Amino acid sequence: MFRITKEFHFSASHQLKSLPPEHQCARLHGHNYIVEVELSGPELDEYGFVRDYHDLAPLKRYIDDAFDHRHLNDVLGHDRVTAECLAKHFYDWCKTHLPETTAVRVSETPKTWAEYRP
Template identity: 40%
Template sequence: MFEVTVEAGFSSGHYLRNYRGKCENPHGHNYKVFVTLVGEELDEAGMLLDFKLLKQVMRPTVDYLDHFMINDLAPFDKEINPSAENLAKYFYEQTSSQLHEMTGGRVRVKDCTLYETDTSFARYYE
């Protein structure tokens, strides 16, 4: 089994609904997200997936969130709270659907890890 990981970063604001504490107030983070892929077969070039391609797959999601108030963006504008856990799941879902189409299922997302701070992160996997 082969595994590759790519990191991206973005800065956004958010606040948590149904939460009592400092995070119920609008505030921001410099997020880091790590997307890890797995697969059993390498391509003709001897790679699971070119890092450049994975970055291209991640870019639309990063750009969608970067320098915005996440609570104003779907699907976080209604019932889904923009917690680190839900953001990690969002990256997983966005990346998975695109990679499946791109590789025909040869490569899959193992997990997405989202750092809200240098010392606090959430991970989503299936």
């Protein structure tokens, strides 16, 4: 199996209102997010690619237009805006547009990652 990944960055705020008020994530706060998309395939195309990285440009536009410098609770329309939920959201978007998508990872901090992989 061949596998490629590409990283995307955005900054946004969120609030996990279902947490106890004393929990730091219950307060409005923000992160510099990293989204890593993984695409896989058993064969390469005629050019030697799983998928041309240029084909991921629509994902960059989607992230820049809908997520960058936004309040994620408003963007996603709910209060469960965790890295895990974001990974699933981006996976679903990518799978629709890039069928080779096999996983999406989201980082909120340099030391933490959440991954959605069916």
